[in-house]
Amino acid sequence: MKKLIAILFMTVFLFGCNPKKEEHKETEKEKTEHQSTEKEPAAILEEGSYVHPDGTICHAQSPINILSFNADSQGMHNITFNFKDEINAVENLGHTVQLDFKEGSTITVDGETFNFRQLHFHTPSEHLIDGVTYPMEMHMVNTLQDQKEGETPQFLVIGALFKMGKESKFISEFINSIPEEEHEKTEVIPGQILVGDLFSERPEDVLDSYYHYMGSLTTPPYTESVRWYVSKHIFEASPQQIKRILEIEGANARHVQSLNDRTLESN
Ligand SMILES: [Zn+2]
Structure with a gap:
């Protein structure tokens, strides 16, 4: 023993x-x-x-229940977007709805540059805020640009929570392009679907205020090399839009995990 x-x-x-x-x-x-x-x-x-x-x-798994009273407000990160917003495919992966980014969009945080890869949805939300589950969460997944071969892959994921409200222009741009069949992909011409339509003005606004902590992928192999940035802004989508995504991917949220000795930052 x-x-x-x-x-x-x-x-x-x-x-x-x-x-x-x-x-x-x-x-x-x-x-x-x-x-x-x-x-x-x-x-x-x-x-x-x-x-x-x-x-x-x-010990450092995701998602977590974000307790706002517990957050350390000293967390400041230098974030710059080089966001071309070019989506070239919509996929039905069975367990999630995924939109793929054409190469070229990047995000730099504290001097490290990550490439935008894909965004996907969870119904209901994986992260909770003060114990509250939202009906949907979007993850924008980025990978480290100068990833060393043979080392653990490094990720930066932006989480955006959705409540039911007015129709989302962004979601309406792809909702009818999601393939009916699992593991099918719809190719789209970049420019037809714009994540930018989610944001009031600039894509950077998604991270104007956020919670940040170090965690893991929320699907196997649960690798603990994810810099999580969960936007404090709660986005809106219509009940019909959220229902449609839920119908396709099913309930696909992992249970919340303990924070343990990690620091939760808030800007
Ligand atoms: Zn996810």
Whole structure:
């Protein structure tokens, strides 16, 4: 048992929640445990901590319940957008509706540049604010531009929460282009669907005020290398628009995870 604890401790220290690691040899007991939790491959170790199938212990998972009274208001980040807003495909991935970005849009935060890759939806929201779940959340997923080969992929995800209200012009631009069949893709000419139509003036407005913390992907392999920026602005979409997206992707929000010793920042 002592040996197992030592192995687990070393794994955390050396690799964090890195699904690429192969050094940890699973015991027979662990193998059995993992087989039985295939879909959500995480065994509860203690509240807020999980053992990944590769043996690492995960402490910094997403999503979280954002408690605004708990946020550290000192968090200031230097954010610049180089946003071309060119979407070239709408995909029905079965578990989510995804829009793909043409290469070229970037976001630079504190000197690190990330490339816009895709945005997708969760119904209901994955992040909660002060215990409140919203009917929908959009994730704009960006990957580090100078990602070193062989290292854990680094992500920056912008979260935007939606409440039911007036029709969203942006969503109306693609709602009829979502393929009926799972794993189908509709190619679109860049310029037809503009995320910019979500924002009142500039795309930068989405991050005028935000919550920030370090977390993970919310789908397997739950890699803990995500800089999360959740906009404080609550966007609006019509009940029909949210219902349509929910009908296609189903309920696809992961449960909230413990903050543990992480800092939640608020600007
Ligand atoms: Zn997501």
